[in-house]
Amino acid sequence: VIRLYGYWRSSASYRVRIGLELKGLHYESVPVNLLRDGGEQRAARYRAINPQGLVPTLEDGPQRITQSLAILEYLEETAPEPPLLPRGAAERARVRSLAQVVASDTHPLANLRVLQYLTEVLGRSPEERHAWIRHWLAQGLAACEALLAGHPATGRHCHGDAPTLADVCLVPQLYNARRFDCDLSGYPTLLRIEGACLALPAFVAAHPSRQGDAVAG
């Protein structure tokens, strides 16, 4: 049995759901509510599963795996079809690099715990918090646009004509950017690729709004 501990609106959880759906793997969702009671992810019960106190965590039988990109590489190794990485080492590096632009340079800066620190510790206003989010998301999305637009390996998707780890990271980041009213008009390539992704059943099934713990509004 595969079990995914996650939160409907968590970008990292969303990535893993897309990966599972693309691989056609059946899994059970265990919601961890990041906003209830100061965050269920910080409670002892969840920390026994993931000492870092962050979502997602994947359970695959006796194995427990944390960190979305480590989980996705694990899925790629244990369920190779359809592949989420191309064949050649340089091509694989391009896809992993795009995934890291999102996962290391963009998403962590607009994460819930960082926003909480800006408000609660540094006493920043909602406007400053919003400007912070938009600044870092714009940096990350502009980097993705620059790396994708006009590159000969970019196709219908980030790399070629089938989704890879790069698309798996990009789509949740764009969802996240819309939540925070970022202006996306400067990223035509990203929007085109997002459109191609959202036409695929795996991306539809993994969408936050389709999760059992989603809250309307």
Place this chain on the structure above:
Amino acid sequence: VIRLYGYWRSSASYRVRIGLELKGLHYESVPVNLLRDGGEQRAARYRAINPQGLVPTLEDGPQRITQSLAILEYLEETAPEPPLLPRGAAERARVRSLAQVVASDTHPLANLRVLQYLTEVLGRSPEERHAWIRHWLAQGLAACEALLAGHPATGRHCHGDAPTLADVCLVPQLYNARRFDCDLSGYPTLLRIEGACLALPAFVAAHPSRQGDAVAG
């Protein structure tokens, strides 16, 4: 010819240097001074090499690869010996997860550009900036300590008795934490593993102080 564009004190550059040294690969260093003229990494000349304007970038003949973890995975695939990842999928996931705790959840929050934003845009004091750094580094290092201490797979190094991607990420993060006077006494497992790493010639050769562009003091 392998060429590494980096900066002596950049944590991500340091990771790649360790990887190259562990693999016994000969490479040429091209210094990119992050502090000169508002940052050489932002200049058009370097952006032609890496549109994201961050270090490191690896050139391997005609290939250009960015993002330290993508570079390290590329080295693992093109120069498999000695391996920086264990054999089994679950074991590989553990190592990659530890690497991501550093590369996604810890390092990006105390990065130069983030610190510049805190000072220049948010007008925070040097003390608040320091507290910010120490807060996020402590979160990340405590997570590493929790994942490593007492885990049956932890050995002389993060995973078993030879260095892996996890050690490659951990050692530069500890160097970085010392620069900012973080209290490391709560991380005995990390310090023990760091000691084992720094006894190896590859880690010695990759150390910031040994780089041609290092500035004394």
